[in-house]
Amino acid sequence: MSRTALRRLREERGWSQRDLHRRVPQVSLDTIKLLDRGEHLPTTQTVLHLARALNVEPGELMEGMEVKTGS
DSSP: OOOOHHHHHHHHTTOOHHHHHHHOTTSOHHHHHHHHTTOSOOOHHHHHHHHHHHTSOHHHHHTTOOOOOOO
């Protein structure tokens, strides 16, 4: 299983999921956990909050995400 960009960036900083949540209280810890595992697609607002906290461009967080569409 490949790591998500969020998890990679978080781990590079030595932050736990809870550490990230403390820096971005607008995003719930449950949402961070789901995003970290690649089990949820974030809203635009969530991406912007996380990118700001991680000091990266929003597009960097989206690397490798698969958009699932219903048919």
